[in-house]
Amino acid sequence: MEIKELKSEGEALVATLSGRMDAMTGGEFTDQMGIWIEAGLENFIIDCSKLDYISSAGLRAILMAAKRIKSLNGSLQLAALQESVNNVFSISGFDKIIPIKETLEDALNQ
Amino acid sequence: MIFLRHQGIAFKLSLWVLSGVTLVIAAILTLNYHSTRRLMVEKIEDNALNLAQSTANRINTLLKAAEKIPAGVALTIAELEPDDTELKSLLANLLEQNPELFGIAAAFAPKPDSAANNLKLYSRYFIRSYDRIKESPINYDYRSHDWYQIPKVLDQPIWSEPYFGESGGIVMASYSHPFYREKEGSKKFAGIVCVDLSLNWLRNVVSSLKIGDTGYAFLITRNGTFVTHPNLDLIMNETIFSIAEARNNPEIRKIGRHMIAGEKGFTAFTGLTNNQKYWMVYTPLPANGWSLGVLFPQNELMADIHDLTKIMLGLGLGGFFLIMLVILLISGKITKPLRALAESADEIATGDLEGAIPILKSEDEVGRLALSFAGMQQSLKEYIKNLTETTAVKERIESELNIARDIQMGILPKIFPAFPYLPEFDLYATIKPAREVGGDLYDFFMIDDQHLCFTVGDVSGKGVPAALFMAITQTLIKTQVKAQPKRSSTATLHQVNNDLARDNPSMMFVTLFIGIFNIVTGELEYCNGGHNPPYRLSPHKTDPVQVLPTTDGIALGVMEDFTFTAKRITLTPGEALFVFTDGVTEAMNKRDELFTEERLEKILAPLTKQPVQEITDQLIQEIEIFADGAPQADDITMLVLRYSGKEAK
Numbered sequence: 012m013e014i015k016e017l018k019s020e021g022e023a024l025v026a027t028l029s030g031r032m033d034a035m036t037g038g039e040f041t042d043q044m045g046i047w048i049e050a051g052l053e054n055f056i057i058d059c060s061k062l063d064y065i066s067s068a069g070l071r072a073i074l075m076a077a078k079r080i081k082s083l084n085g086s087l088q089l090a091a092l093q094e095s096v097n098n099v100f101s102i103s104g105f106d107k108i109i110p111i112k113e114t115l116e117d118a119l120n121q
Numbered sequence: 122m123i124f125l126r127h128q129g130i131a132f133k134l135s136l137w138v139l140s141g142v143t144l145v146i147a148a149i150l151t152l153n154y155h156s157t158r159r160l161m162v163e164k165i166e167d168n169a170l171n172l173a174q175s176t177a178n179r180i181n182t183l184l185k186a187a188e189k190i191p192a193g194v195a196l197t198i199a200e201l202e203p204d205d206t207e208l209k210s211l212l213a214n215l216l217e218q219n220p221e222l223f224g225i226a227a228a229f230a231p232k233p234d235s236a237a238n239n240l241k242l243y244s245r246y247f248i249r250s251y252d253r254i255k256e257s258p259i260n261y262d263y264r265s266h267d268w269y270q271i272p273k274v275l276d277q278p279i280w281s282e283p284y285f286g287e288s289g290g291i292v293m294a295s296y297s298h299p300f301y302r303e304k305e306g307s308k309k310f311a312g313i314v315c316v317d318l319s320l321n322w323l324r325n326v327v328s329s330l331k332i333g334d335t336g337y338a339f340l341i342t343r344n345g346t347f348v349t350h351p352n353l354d355l356i357m358n359e360t361i362f363s364i365a366e367a368r369n370n371p372e373i374r375k376i377g378r379h380m381i382a383g384e385k386g387f388t389a390f391t392g393l394t395n396n397q398k399y400w401m402v403y404t405p406l407p408a409n410g411w412s413l414g415v416l417f418p419q420n421e422l423m424a425d426i427h428d429l430t431k432i433m434l435g436l437g438l439g440g441f442f443l444i445m446l447v448i449l450l451i452s453g454k455i456t457k458p459l460r461a462l463a464e465s466a467d468e469i470a471t472g473d474l475e476g477a478i479p480i481l482k483s484e485d486e487v488g489r490l491a492l493s494f495a496g497m498q499q500s501l502k503e504y505i506k507n508l509t510e511t512t513a514v515k516e517r518i519e520s521e522l523n524i525a526r527d528i529q530m531g532i533l534p535k536i537f538p539a540f541p542y543l544p545e546f547d548l549y550a551t552i553k554p555a556r557e558v559g560g561d562l563y564d565f566f567m568i569d570d571q572h573l574c575f576t577v578g579d580v581s582g583k584g585v586p587a588a589l590f591m592a593i594t595q596t597l598i599k600t601q602v603k604a605q606p607k608r609s610s611t612a613t614l615h616q617v618n619n620d621l622a623r624d625n626p627s628m629m630f631v632t633l634f635i636g637i638f639n640i641v642t643g644e645l646e647y648c649n650g651g652h653n654p655p656y657r658l659s660p661h662k663t664d665p666v667q668v669l670p671t672t673d674g675i676a677l678g679v680m681e682d683f684t685f686t687a688k689r690i691t692l693t694p695g696e697a698l699f700v701f702t703d704g705v706t707e708a709m710n711k712r713d714e715l716f717t718e719e720r721l722e723k724i725l726a727p728l729t730k731q732p733v734q735e736i737t738d739q740l741i742q743e744i745e746i747f748a749d750g751a752p753q754a755d756d757i758t759m760l761v762l763r764y765s766g767k768e769a770k
């Protein structure tokens with residue numbers, strides 16, 4: 012997996028996830044989010060257009076990030092999910108907790 | 122050079138160095154032989170030319186001396202015009218005083234005879250016969266003979282070709298000198314003075330040349346006829362050209378041509394009567410145009426060089442063996458500790474780390490190697506000690522994990538048929554655990570006489586936390602279902618969800634499908650907490666594998682106070698429900714390809730009528746075939762429930 016800070020648009024940080032997100036890369040994601048939150052960032056958009064797979068441990072990492080951001084009154088949006096990843100979110104019902112946008116533009120226009 | 126690989130360093134070193142030494146010695150010997158030989162040949166050429174020249178000069182001097190007698194007679198006749206008596210006395214005296222002469226003649230050009238009016242020949246010839254001088258009249262017309270005609274025509278004195286004298290055995294040659302008379306102011310040919318000369322002295326002079334043990338000299342005439350030669354058979358009988366012809370040797374012919382052309386030369390030459398190799402020098406005798414050949418035997422002259430070469434070869438061989446000995450000693454000394462090290466290394470390679478490394482005093486490369494080798498042995502020992510400890514710890518943890526897994530699996534009901542006294546339905550469930558402890562779960566139990574509760578779930582993540590979370594979930598559900606008076610799946614999930622979510626900072630969650638089945642009517646109430654939707658297997662329908670409609674739930678443990686909804690369907694006899702975890706659809710092969718829902722549905726379709734256990738067995742087999750040896754990453758869980766519609770007896 013690769014986590015890349017793409018750009019800061021207004022008040023939201025856009026990060027890109029690519030490859031596979033599982034227990035190991037989920038840990039990296041948690042660490043990186045920790046660094047950004049410590050730095051004072053509150054609004055995040057995760058571009059998932061290059062994310063091929065997410066495991067339950069990967070889901071857990073995103074849930075943890077979402078919970079922490081929520082407690083800070085920030086926002087975390089996922090954008091441009093591939094079909095298989097989108098299925099995982101809809102089956103598990105987590106799309107009810109985390110806002111999912113069809114495109115990156117949709118997320119930015121929020 | 123493949124055989125070299127198996128040889129020791131000492132051998133290789135010796136081989137390469139000695140090869141080099143051999144090359145150097147061979148080069149020195151060859152160079153020395155050739156330069157010495159060249160110098161030698163140059164020296165031989167000088168000496169040979171000098172010797173041949175001095176001999177030729179000596180012969181020439183003797184010939185010139187012989188020439189003086191007829192020259193004197195010719196002068197006397199021309200100047201004094203002696204009468205017959207005076208001429209006879211002159212000739213006889215000269216013959217007597219010069220023992221080397223065998224005959225002397227004066228032959229006059231014919232004068233017109235006034236009386237007979239014809240030409241009159243006049244000659245006087247004295248010979249030596251048995252030590253006495255006597256006259257031997259010339260009774261033939263000498264004008265047509267070579268000894269008379271050639272000097273007359275050439276207008277100069279001339280030596281004849283040699284011939285055997287009348288007394289036999291003596292090789293002779295004649296020297297003819299013309300004389301002239303002054304008449305009316307002009308010189309007019311008046312006759313020839315001719316002396317016969319023994320050439321035996323010539324043979325003595327030539328054969329007196331001592332050239333080594335087997336060298337010799339020979340003399341040939343202007344025609345190439347042998348005048349002297351150690352082989353007497355050749356004398357007067359053969360020419361150098363007849364021998365070249367007989368031997369078919371163009372080289373001899375070529376040399377012969379050079380010789381009779383009056384040239385000087387130095388050349389390699391093969392003996393005429395044997396096949397010995399010679400250096401030959403040839404030089405002309407200016408007096409009569411004959412040629413002297415002096416032959417130096419090559420083998421005698423080269424014998425010194427050969428001896429010298431043999432001595433040097435011996436020295437070279439001695440040096441070779443001396444160097445070989447030194448190399449063997451040195452390389453043996455150098456490689457001895459290396460061999461000891463190699464033996465130690467072999468010992469270590471067999472796993473024995475206790476063998477002593479030889480301690481070397483020297484601080485050269487080998488000494489340093491031994492030191493670092495000992496260091497390596499020490500590090501290996503420590504590493505293996507650490508590894509042993511770590512492995513022991515790891516084994517302990519693993520065995521504890523295995524126990525945890527056994528306990529976890531022990532929670533699951535595993536006795537089938539689970540309800541042999543209830544013919545209304547068939548149920549089979551199985552977990553194929555992954556190597557790492559996972560968090561799959563299933564459960565089923567009768568709430569009352571008529572209602573069966575069953576669950577299939579999957580806890581996020583792996584390892585001991587997942588196993589614990591799974592055990593908690595399993596216990597909570599069992600407690601809650603039985604605590605709910607209305608047998609409500611939604612209420613159960615609501616309560617379990619709240620219990621799990623209440624204190625869950627690490628956001629562990631479990632996806633869970635729960636069904637409450639009326640075994641008499643076939644009615645099923647189900648609620649899906651974020652789990653993979655199960656399949657309804659209807660053998661009699663055209664589409665026998667159908668996805669169960671969603672209840673729009675959420676995985677448990679994440680969001681407190683979520684309101685779950687349930688759905689109801691009624692199974693007809695023969696219909697079944699297939700519930701599974703994502704360990705089935707996300708099974709991977711070596712190319713990282715997923716098993717997928719599509720493949721699952723395709724395999725399920727022909728199995729819908731099979732006994733419930735047959736369906737899961739078949740699927741596990743298919744998944745194994747698909748994985749093709751790729752390790753199983755996740756637990757694989759399946760539950761099949763079939764409504765038979767039969768009534769209890």
